[in-house]
Amino acid sequence: MNNKNQSSNSIRTVVATGIGAAVIFVLMKFVAIPMGIPNTQFNVAEGFLALLAALYGPVAGGLAVFIGHSLNDFVTYGSPWWTWVITDGLVGVALGLIKNRLNVTGGAVKTMKLVWFNLYQIVVNFVAWVLIAPTGDVLVYHEPAAKVYLQGVTSWIVNSVSVAIIGTILIVLYSRTRAQHGSLKKEK
Amino acid sequence: MNSQLLIGYTVRDTFLNRLSGSTKLIGFVALSIIGMVTYDTRFLLGVLLISLILFHFSKIKYHEVAFVLQVIVAFAILNLVMVYVFAPSYGITIYGTHHMILGSPDHYFNLSWEQLFYEFNLLLKYIFAVPLALIFLMTTNPSEFAASLNKIGVSYRISYSVAIALRYIPDVQNDYRTISLAQQARGYEISRKAKLMTRARGAVQIIMPLILSSLDRIEIISQAMELRRFGHNKKRTWYMAQPFKRNDYLALIIIVLIVLVGIALFKVNGGRFWNPFK
Numbered sequence: 509m510n511n512k513n514q515s516s517n518s519i520r521t522v523v524a525t526g527i528g529a530a531v532i533f534v535l536m537k538f539v540a541i542p543m544g545i546p547n548t549q550f551n552v553a554e555g556f557l558a559l560l561a562a563l564y565g566p567v568a569g570g571l572a573v574f575i576g577h578s579l580n581d582f583v584t585y586g587s588p589w590w591t592w593v594i595t596d597g598l599v600g601v602a603l604g605l606i607k608n609r610l611n612v613t614g615g616a617v618k619t620m621k622l623v624w625f626n627l628y629q630i631v632v633n634f635v636a637w638v639l640i641a642p643t644g645d646v647l648v649y650h651e652p653a654a655k656v657y658l659q660g661v662t663s664w665i666v667n668s669v670s671v672a673i674i675g676t677i678l679i680v681l682y683s684r685t686r687a688q689h690g691s692l693k694k695e696k
Numbered sequence: 697m698n699s700q701l702l703i704g705y706t707v708r709d710t711f712l713n714r715l716s717g718s719t720k721l722i723g724f725v726a727l728s729i730i731g732m733v734t735y736d737t738r739f740l741l742g743v744l745l746i747s748l749i750l751f752h753f754s755k756i757k758y759h760e761v762a763f764v765l766q767v768i769v770a771f772a773i774l775n776l777v778m779v780y781v782f783a784p785s786y787g788i789t790i791y792g793t794h795h796m797i798l799g800s801p802d803h804y805f806n807l808s809w810e811q812l813f814y815e816f817n818l819l820l821k822y823i824f825a826v827p828l829a830l831i832f833l834m835t836t837n838p839s840e841f842a843a844s845l846n847k848i849g850v851s852y853r854i855s856y857s858v859a860i861a862l863r864y865i866p867d868v869q870n871d872y873r874t875i876s877l878a879q880q881a882r883g884y885e886i887s888r889k890a891k892l893m894t895r896a897r898g899a900v901q902i903i904m905p906l907i908l909s910s911l912d913r914i915e916i917i918s919q920a921m922e923l924r925r926f927g928h929n930k931k932r933t934w935y936m937a938q939p940f941k942r943n944d945y946l947a948l949i950i951i952v953l954i955v956l957v958g959i960a961l962f963k964v965n966g967g968r969f970w971n972p973f974k
Contacts, residue, residue, distance in 0.1 A: 519927050522853045523918040526860025530868045531910050533861070538872060539899050552903055559907070571854060575861050582833060586768045586826030587728050648732060649821070650790075650968065652783030677900065678907065 524564040525571045531556060532576030537584070554667045555674025558603050558629065562612045562679060566604030573600040591644030595636045599667075602632040612679055615688030622676055629671045637664035705837055712754045712835045715947055716938040717844035723951045724832045728825045730958040736970040737813075739961055740820040743954065747827040754831045761830055772822040776815050787811035793973045810973060838862040843934035852932050860917070868910065875905050 535553040553576070561569025574597035581588040610617060610625055617625075642660035645651045707713070712720075731743055779786070787810030788794045788801055799806030836844075842859035846852045884898040921927075962968065 518853070519922050520914065520918045522857050522927070523860060523921065524914050525854075525857035527864055527868075527910055527914050527917070529857065529861035530864040531907065533865055534868045534872050534906075535903065538869075539903065552899055556903065556907055563911070571857060572861075575858055579861065579865075582829055583764065584767060585771060586764070586823065586829045590729075590732065650735060651818070652779055652786045654782040655779050658782065674900065674903075678904075681904070682908075682911075 521564055521568045524560065524568040525575070528557075528560045528564070528568060528572030529575035529579070531560075532573055533579050536576065536580040550666045551670055552674055554599075554670040555678060557600055558671045558675030559612070559678040559682060561600055561604035562607055562610050563682075564604070565607045566601040569600035569604035570597045571600070573597055591648055592641050595641040595644065598640065599632060599636045602636070603629065603671075610679070612683045613686050615683060615686050615691065617679060617683045622680070625679070626672050626676065629675070630668045633664050633668045633671070637661070637667060705834055708755050708835065710753060710755050710835070711943065712750065712831060714941075714943070715835075716940055716944050717836045717840040718847045718938075719940070719944040719947050720832050720836055721841070721844050722848060723947065724825070724828050726951055726955050727828060730955050731821060731824050733968060734958055734961065735817050735821075735968045736958075736961045736965060737817055737820065737972075738970060739958055740817065740824050744820060744824040744827075746954075747824065747831070750831055751827040754835055756830065756834055760834075764830070765826070768823065768826055772819055775822065776819060779815060779818060780811070784811060787814035790814060790969060791971050791973050795973065813972070837936060840934075840936040840938060843937040846932075846934065847937065853927065856926075864913070868906070871909060872902070872906055876902050 532553045535556055536551060539552040553573075557569060557573050560572060574593060577596045578588040578593045581593060606625065606628060610621060637660045638657070641663070642653070642656040645656040646653050727743060727747075731740060734740065784805050785794075785801060785808065788808055791810045791813070793810065794801050795809040797807045797809060797812075801808070839859065841862065842855045845855040845858060879898065879901050884901050885894055890898065961970070965971070
């Protein structure tokens, strides 16, 4: 029984990765609002990523955004900007790690948990976009530090805001549609 | 306009179409990685030239990719301007000499041949892989692409995820368009004319149904795949997989040679930069 559950979970991960990547691709392509600094935009996709990762875990979250982001780079810029694609993948993994803690499928998520989730995602985005991504650009692409760090800080802010607003809304709305854990009582 | 945003595979009778997807994938990844690291102008120009020649042979028409190319060029120029504004004397730092056109190295804003040369290299790095990427996208069947990923060693589950993504992008896009039209008919404004907050609210009204229907889709597809015993065996075969032919081996040898030249140039230049100012 346990074994069977595991195999159906792994299929769900495969499918969630694929469909998630398709949705992230479409959101990045059509529902992104440019921020004025080249290559940084307000991405609704990051908010969706938060829900996807919270539902299906780190593997699906990380791979879905990795695939979706690189496909989007492919058709928009001609070739993927690898440092940022990999960083985005790491964000997906980090957001997926709190799947059990957040427990979206177990009914409405409490306010305290949402506050905690938002603090966590701001830290994750800070590490990813202000520390990892620009440093990768300087090392791999040898771009001037001032430029990439500005892009990094902008991305950190817009991505955190996207997760904080859209991600939180999605998580709240989705978890409300799930039955609260232990909400059924046996009649006496 | 939306149809121009996406470029896709069509059947063309060229030798590039007949190469196996794995060869093209290895070629693209190998060249884009070596081009990402190197700053040797001669090497980048050489690869760009080769990829333009290949592009010519691929029989892809300019008007098919015109829109994508314009976006790419616009972004490249924006980036170059930004690099200049933030680090106008970065070239001098890298190449160690200064041949001035305007101003002196003591001022923040100055113009030197070193800076121009550095930005020219950057431009080459932004665009050298574009013809390769377009060839790869437009001559490789998406179903074969997943098979090639599996062939070069990516686990078949991940390859299958990529296949699902490619298969469902048009569907999700259709959903998006339908939902967007329906919500606009109900009065949600999402065009450029609206204010940012109105636009954001409109966007939420569109993505909510889109995301919920996608989550449903995940359930349906994974149940269908489970019924068909997906993931039962350690390996799987691919209907679209192509065996390597003579031309594939030839292409792979050429790719290896180009990459070796790139690596040899690191040794010759004593680093990533080729310095013509010495």
